[in-house]
Amino acid sequence: MPVVKEIVVVPKAAGREALGLLAAICCILFLVGLRVVQVRPENAEEGSKVYQMQDIKLKNQAPVLYRSLLGAADTITQLREENGNWPDIAALQQEDLPPFAAKFLPAGLNGFGWEFHQGATWADYYGTNRNVLAAEKAGADPLENSFILRIIDLQAGKYPHPVAQQAKGQENRFSVQIWLNPKTADYPEGQPADKGWKWVVSGHTPVSEEQIN
Secondary structure, eight states: OOOOOOOOOOOHHHHHHHHHHHHHHHHHHHHHHHHHHHHHHHHTTTTTOOOOGGGGOTTHHHHHHHHHHHHHHHHHHHHHHSSSSOHHEEEEHHHTTTTTTGGOOOOTTEEEEEEEEEEEEEEEEEETTHHHHHHHTTTTTOOEEEEEEEEEEETSSSOOOOOOOOOTOOOOOOEEEEEEEEOOOOOSOGGGGGGGGGEESSOOOOOOSSOOO
16 A cells, blocks of 8 residues: 655745744844843933942942942941941941951952041041052052042031932931042042042932032
């Protein structure tokens, strides 16, 4: 008995239709990906001031120090509310608060030294790596960035510009800022933005224009 084979022939029109659909899908995916690449950086920088930089641009061990300073701000503001005064560096070291207590930092950040500066309504905690030259001679790659943790008491009177614009109905007492200089830099008297420092922000941080120094 002869064997009967069934042969299915796909119409040419159907094949062309399938290829056309696949090409259209690939084209749509490509355009979506291109749009994401183009739009995402613009959204992150939209409305940013020239003295602001995105936290995602921090390099080497700078993110570690940045996060440590953000974490320290809660303790500092709590001590300010409890005692009525800004805690100095010695007080923060007694609290074993990193990054001021260097023993809790990675070895590459142990060379940072900290200074305390204050005004009537604000406090600056300025840190720079004092061991850069020695570390470089030893073959290490030290973090040269200088940092300022600035905390402003918004309810204490006039305070330095800039500060983040608060949403309507928001009544935060303290404004926390972290400023960065890409090099080992002296403490900037006056506005950090005028001395090449950058205010590190996450996403888009609008600046209030109502405050005066």
